[in-house]
Amino acid sequence: QTVVTQEPSFSVSPGGTVTLTCGLSSGSVSTTSHPSWYQQTPGQAPRTLMHSTNIRSSGVPDRFSGSILGGKAALTITGAQADDECDYYCVLFVGSGWVFGGGTKLTVL
Amino acid sequence: EVQLVESGGALVQPGGSLRLSCSASGFTFNNYFMHWVRQAPGKGPEYISTISGNGDTTLYADSLKGRFTVFRDNSKNTLFLQLNSLRAEDTAIYYCVKDRSGTWSFDVWGQGTLVTVSP
Numbered sequence: 281q282t283v284v285t286q287e288p289s290f291s292v293s294p295g296g297t298v299t300l301t302c303g304l305s306s307g308s309v310s311t312t313s314h315p316s317w318y319q320q321t322p323g324q325a326p327r328t329l330m331h332s333t334n335i336r337s338s339g340v341p342d343r344f345s346g347s348i349l350g351g352k353a354a355l356t357i358t359g360a361q362a363d364d365e366c367d368y369y370c371v372l373f374v375g376s377g378w379v380f381g382g383g384t385k386l387t388v389l
Numbered sequence: 390e391v392q393l394v395e396s397g398g399a400l401v402q403p404g405g406s407l408r409l410s411c412s413a414s415g416f417t418f419n420n421y422f423m424h425w426v427r428q429a430p431g432k433g434p435e436y437i438s439t440i441s442g443n444g445d446t447t448l449y450a451d452s453l454k455g456r457f458t459v460f461r462d463n464s465k466n467t468l469f470l471q472l473n474s475l476r477a478e479d480t481a482i483y484y485c486v487k488d489r490s491g492t493w494s495f496d497v498w499g500q501g502t503l504v505t506v507s508p
Contacts, residue, residue: 286413316492337496339467367433371494377448378439
């Protein structure tokens with residue numbers, strides 16, 4: 281069974297930079313895993329942030345960027361703002377379907 | 390504007406069945422794969438199923454095969470998910486999600502419908 285790993289929590293200061301990662305329990309993440317990222321605030325449906333590793337969805341600020349770092353997918357927020365505080369989920373396509381990571385709760389303080 | 394509106398969520402007893410619907414508008418429905426994703430209370434989202442634009446191809450999460458069935462009615466721009474043999478652990482918000490063509494990713498999400506499985 282494929283497990284997608286994310287940091288359970290992360291903290292960043294306002295204006296700071298943070299990189300969230302998304303890995304595989306066995307093996308490395310590459311662009312062929314088609315990494316995508318989703319943002320969710322409490323009580324709301326997820327919102328698509330990024331697809332195809334590093335392509336921002338319409339309306340997503342350019343302080344969000346995606347990449348592959350050290351065998352993991354990465355979401356970097358540059359110049360974090362208070363309203364970036366929420367849950368972030370990555371998704372990988374693993375051949376027979378999609379698998380969500382467990383999510384990272386980002387705190388901005 | 391793309392809109393997805395789920396309905397059909399309810400309180401159901403263990404072992405029961407339920408059919409969820411998702412009404413789509415704002416795009417050419419039969420041109421897109423569609424997905425179902427669920428989220429249990431306090432947990433992260435979980436992939437359930439995918440169906441191709443013409444309905445000929447379906448995918449399911451391995452853990453859910455056999456109990457859930459996805460289908461669509463393109464004449465009514467509606468996606469469905471049939472839930473059978475429901476268990477307490479199926480309690481979740483069920484989201485309908487439009488595919489982002491060619492990217493193996495999810496695009497627009499509905500607001501979800503709540504399914505509660507309890508005696």
